[in-house]
Structures are given as C-alpha cells and as structure tokens.
Amino acid sequence: MARFLAIVTVPGITEERFREALNQVRKWRIDPRHTVLRAACSLTEGKVVVECEGVEQAVFEKWLQERGWKPEVIHRVDLVHEGGYIWKVG
Amino acid sequence: MTQQRESVLTPEVKALIGVKGEVVECWGTVDEEYLRRFMQAIMDPDPLYWDEGFARQSRYGERITPPIMVTYMPSRLPPWEEDPITRAFRENPFSDGIGGVRQRGGLPPIPTKLVRILNAGNDIEVYKFPSIGDKVYYQSMYRDIREHVGRDGTPFLTVVVETRFWNQKNELLCITRAATIRR
C-alpha cells in the first residue's frame, strides 16, 4: 500500500461543492484498496490537498478527474505526523 | 522425478487436535451493570433484560441477558493482573493495544512456520441465556486442524478453536467456534 498526496486546483470551489464531493462513504472509499483519507480545502485560494491510501496512483488520479479536480502534483508520502505520533506510511 | 510437497499438517500439529486449555473462571459475575452497558452498546431495548415483572411472566421465569454476552467476559482481567495496556506499550511503542493482553485459558501455540493468520469465520450455538448473578466458566480446545492446498499450490492450515461457556450450575450457556487460516 502507498500514500499519495495531491495538490489540486479547483478555482471557485465552494463549501457546498467540497461537502458534496465527500459527504458519503461511497464517495471517499473508492474501492476496497483505495481510500481518500483526508482532504483539506482553501476556499479563498481554490486549492484542495487530498490524501489517498491505495495501491495504484492511477486509481486516485481517475477519482480526482471524475470530480473535475486537476492535480498540480501528486507526491508519494513516506512519513506522517499526526497527533503526536510519527508513522511510516511509504 | 515428482517432487513431494511437504505436508504442513505435521504429526506435532495434528497432535494438538482435541487438546484443551485450562478451565477458567471469569472474573466477577453476570452483573446488571455489565448487562446495561452491553444492551445499550448493541442497542437492544428488550424488556426481558430489565423488566422484572414482565420477565417473570415469560417462559424464562426471570430476566435474561443477551445471547452471547458471556463470550466477552474472558476480557475481564482480574484486578491482581499487571495493567495490560501499560505492558503492551512498554513492550512495543507501536502496539495495537491488545498485544499486552494475556487471556487466561489459552491453548498451546501451533508449531508451524505458517505465521500469517486470517479470520475464516465464526460459529455460535446458544443453549441458555445467562442469569443475573451467574458465575461463568469457559474452556477452549483445538476442535479441528486440517491441511488444504491453495490455488497457487502452496499448502495452508485451517484451525478451529472451540470454546464452551457454562455457569456455576454446570448449565451449558453457549459454544463458540473460531476458524482461522494459517498460511
């Protein structure tokens, strides 16, 4: 399994659109092997940072594309700090 | 020359079939407070659990408790045991939280190199609802161990552990079976 981080440009994104994109389990559990774990949205900048745990980057890219979210870049993540713990996720 | 595939159901593994663990007395009793928290956690509002008058008129003649509630009583560690959570994290800072729990009545480990364990299913059989105040006892055994061959040609084992639960009157309450795959 790998962890992917996408920085996405979504000009004019609204709270409503962000919620609509992720407000049901089926929307963020892409399939049994790919899950969008987190997404952080800057409404003023029109940017979303999306974190996906999965096997194939192409699956994640397709998920972004289906939402009209164009990634500027997708990185593979090695380490995560969360709540005082550091995890190796790469 | 045909290569003989080495069996993983060795004589040492096969000898475990029928082996039983010790009989364990669960800490405490089937008490009202455990019942309350359990029935609320499973969101079961059955008045047979809490309405004394209604339960007395039922065919059970008394308040009942949820069918397999007692199967979680082995989780109750006696007060004299070392704190398992602290031990778990002392032994492994990345513990999953249950690594330090040493449940009593465990069976001897299976002497096999097949270390990957997968859950293959569970069975339950229910014979009597435990009564409030019951003491509960349990004993596990290796019910069955078999060898199979996977689609890739490699052998694996299925292991069935059976645990019986009974009360102080020697009434059988329920039986659970947990099947695992070792590969």
Add this chain to the structure above:
Amino acid sequence: MALSLEELLKLPPEEMLKHNEKPTGEQLRHKQQVYYDDVQEGMELPKYIYGPMTPTHLFRWSAAVENWHRIHYDLPFATNHDKLPGILVQGSWKQSIMASYLKDWARPNGWFWKASFQHRAMLVPGDILIVWGKVIKKYAKGGMGFVELEIGMKNQDGIESMPGTATVVLPLRGGRPIPYPFVPPEE
C-alpha cells in the same frame, strides 16, 4: 407493506432509515409469535437498520466488552499503521447484533439456536447497516420447527459485510413448547 431487501437497497441512505423495522422495547414486549407453520421458503425477515455508525458507537462497544484494539477507536493508528480505510466497526459487535436480531425473530417462545458467519467487507463510521435474513429451508423434527436462514449485514451500498447462515427453532402451531434450556433433538 415492508420493502424487500432489494427494494430497500435502491433507496438513498437517508430514505432507507425511514424503513427501519427494528422494534422498540414496547413492540418487543407485545411481539406475536411466528410459528413454523407460517414460515415459507424465500420469506424475508424484518430488516433492522443501524446507523449511520459513528466513532462513539464503536468506542461504546469497545468499552463495554473491554476490547482495546486500536483499530476501533484510534483513527491515526488505523489508517497510518494498519493501512485501514478508517476505524472499523467491530466484528464482535456485528455478531452480537445478529444474535439479538435472531433472538427477536424467534420470540416470545422460539429459540435462536445457532449461526455461522464470515467477516467480509470492513465497515466504517458513516456506514448504515442493514441486518437481513431469508428463509432457505424448513423442517420439523422432534415436535419442533427448524428454520434455516441465510443471513447477513449489508451497508447502504449493498456491500455484504457478514454473510452467514442460521438456524432458528420455532414452535408448531398447537405443538409442544420449545424446551428451555434448549435441547436439540437427537440425530
């Protein structure tokens, strides 16, 4: 008229919840017996709907049964260490829910005897669970009615989480009481 499982799964999640057949305590108090004679193969049991599940539901169960496994309450551990899609609904909780469901169907005078399950799809907070059962076979033996069921727990997307089978013992109309404690008839 209750919807079939297939019809229920076609509804949006928020609509599904309106078709919950899970009885209240008062309804259980007055529940009428289902007799062996009234059961047909292919018949569906009432469907119980739980959820949407939340981390607090999961925490409450872990605390009640003293299950300290972090995958059920510690989201960073579950996702970063175990690479799970989130904290998971406990298999043990699902089993107890199913036992409760079958106990209810059999009451007041029947008996939920046994069940076999497999744990399949993982369920996470946000999921709605539909507990279902369907009669696949029935036979009378020893003056008692044995009903074999196909059972399961699907989420709002129709994904099966815990497929299995069960046997519930129902009285025959005008027949003898089901013994308690339960004693199965001899083979």
